[in-house]
Amino acid sequence: MTAELPGGDEFSDPSEETDPAFQDFLTDITPDEIYRDAALQYLNIQIADDSNFNARNLQIFATGTAILPLTFALLSTAEKSPSTSAKWFLIAAVVAYMVSIVFSLTASFYNVVQYKPDLLTLEGHLEKYSGQTLLFWIGREYRLSTLDNDRLLEKKSRLIAVAWIGLCFEGALISFAALRTLL
Numbered sequence: 001m002t003a004e005l006p007g008g009d010e011f012s013d014p015s016e017e018t019d020p021a022f023q024d025f026l027t028d029i030t031p032d033e034i035y036r037d038a039a040l041q042y043l044n045i046q047i048a049d050d051s052n053f054n055a056r057n058l059q060i061f062a063t064g065t066a067i068l069p070l071t072f073a074l075l076s077t078a079e080k081s082p083s084t085s086a087k088w089f090l091i092a093a094v095v096a097y098m099v100s101i102v103f104s105l106t107a108s109f110y111n112v113v114q115y116k117p118d119l120l121t122l123e124g125h126l127e128k129y130s131g132q133t134l135l136f137w138i139g140r141e142y143r144l145s146t147l148d149n150d151r152l153l154e155k156k157s158r159l160i161a162v163a164w165i166g167l168c169f170e171g172a173l174i175s176f177a178a179l180r181t182l183l
Contacts, residue, residue: 032132036139043115043142046149050113057160061104064167068097071174075181082181089177093170100166107159114148117141
């Protein structure tokens with residue numbers, strides 16, 4: 001037999017499973033536990049995403065900062081001086097670098113992923129509320145954390161995307177300047 005979920009999706013009804021161990025598992029888990037576990041899983045994904053964003057942001061910052069000085073050092077060793085158009089490409093590359101660095105640094109300020117519940121508050125609730133109530137409250141706190149994190153991670157990802165685009169422009173402009181100088 002299939003059942004329909006609130007979103008309209010169909011699934012096989014696990015209550016029809018004949019394995020007694022699986023039936024025991026189904027009776028032991030509560031809706032509050034399912035809610036809490038789902039919210040915690042989403043929160044863990046957000047924490048991993050934030051870590052990945054930080055790593056990407058660091059790569060952008062380090063690459064952008066390393067490329068420009070190396071380019072100027074290499075161009076200074078060239079036998080002929082850069083042409084006027086090469087100089088304009090270099091100026092544009094510096095501007096692209098500045099854009100990349102400003103957005104990268106701004107993204108680094110969005111470095112705090114929210115994690116609720118507050119453990120001191122949880123400790124205070126331990127004696128006041130039942131386990132099921134606490135499970136639901138913890139799940140709700142996880143969910144509230146994910147709502148805050150969604151906004152922060154969205155802003156952070158957009159800032160890093162602009163920093164990445166700035167880095168791409170910087171690399172392209174440096175390449176054009178080098179070609180104009182060397183050819």
